[in-house]
Amino acid sequence: MNFFRHRSLGLLAPALLIAVAGCSTADDNAAVAVPSPDAKTAKVCRELHRVLPSKLDGHGRNDPEPRSAYTAGWGNAAIILRCGVTRPPKMIDPKVAEGADPDAIAGGVDGVDWLMEKQGDGSWRFTTANRTAYVQVSLAKGMSAQEEGSTVLTDLAASVRKAIPKGIASMR
Numbered sequence: 001m002n003f004f005r006h007r008s009l010g011l012l013a014p015a016l017l018i019a020v021a022g023c024s025t026a027d028d029n030a031a032v033a034v035p036s037p038d039a040k041t042a043k044v045c046r047e048l049h050r051v052l053p054s055k056l057d058g059h060g061r062n063d064p065e066p067r068s069a070y071t072a073g074w075g076n077a078a079i080i081l082r083c084g085v086t087r088p089p090k091m092i093d094p095k096v097a098e099g100a101d102p103d104a105i106a107g108g109v110d111g112v113d114w115l116m117e118k119q120g121d122g123s124w125r126f127t128t129a130n131r132t133a134y135v136q137v138s139l140a141k142g143m144s145a146q147e148e149g150s151t152v153l154t155d156l157a158a159s160v161r162k163a164i165p166k167g168i169a170s171m172r
Contacts, residue, residue, distance in 0.1 A: 032064040032071050037084025038170055041133045045070050045083035048135065048163035052081070057151040078140045079152055085136045087169060088127050091115050109150070110157035126153060128160060132167040135160060 037045055049069045054061045059075030072081040090104045105116045106129070113129040121141075128135040137152065 031066065032073070032080055032082065034066060034068040035070045035082050035084035035086075037070065037133065041084045041170060042070070044133045044164050045135075048083050048133075048159060051159045051163050053155055053159060056155050075140075080138045081156070082136045082138075083133055083164075085127070085134045087134055088115060088117060088125075090117055091127070091129060109153040110161075112153070112157045112160045114153060128164065130166055130168075131160065131164040132169055133164050134169050135164060 035045075046069045049072060052061070052072050056074040056079050059078050062073050062075060062077075064071055064073040064077060064080060070083050073079060104118070107114060107116070112131070115127045115129055117125050117127070119125055124139070126137045137156065139152065
C-alpha cells in the first residue's frame with residue numbers, strides 16, 4: 001500500500017532537518033541522468049522547468065549536462081533537480097510509514113510533501129510525494145540540510161505547487 005495516498009503529512013519538524021546531516025551525490029564532474037517520463041508527466045515537468053527560480057539558497061541557475069526540460073541545477077552542481085523520476089521503493093515500504101526506517105523520513109515543507117532518503121554514502125535525497133510527478137532534489141555533500149536543505153525545499157515549494165498538481169504519480 002502506498003502510505004502517501006492515505007497519510008496526511010504535517011510540516012517537517014525542524015528537528016528532522018537537523019537530523020539530515022549531509023546531502024546527495026551531486027558531483028561537479030558527473031553527468032546527470034535525464035529521466036524519461038510518460039507524456040502526462042512530461043507535460044507537468046516542462047511546466048515546472050519553466051517556473052523554477054533563478055536562484056536557490058544564493059546559488060544561481062546552472063543547469064547540468066545534458067540539457068533537458070526534466071533537469072535543473074543551481075551552483076556548480078550543488079543542487080540538482082530531476083523531474084519525472086520513478087517512485088522511490090521506500091515510498092511504498094510500510095516500515096517508512098510506521099517510522100521504523102531510520103534511513104527515510106516523510107514530511108512536508110510549505111505545502112509540499114517529501115520523502116527524504118539517506119543514501120549509502122551518508123548523503124540525502126528528497127523526492128516529492130502526493131504530486132502527479134515525482135520530483136527529486138539532491139544536494140552536494142557538505143551542504144547542511146538544516147541550513148541549505150531547508151532553504152532549498154522552501155524555495156522550491158511555490159514552483160512545485162504551481163506546476164505539479166496534487167495527486168498520485170504514475171506507478172512506473
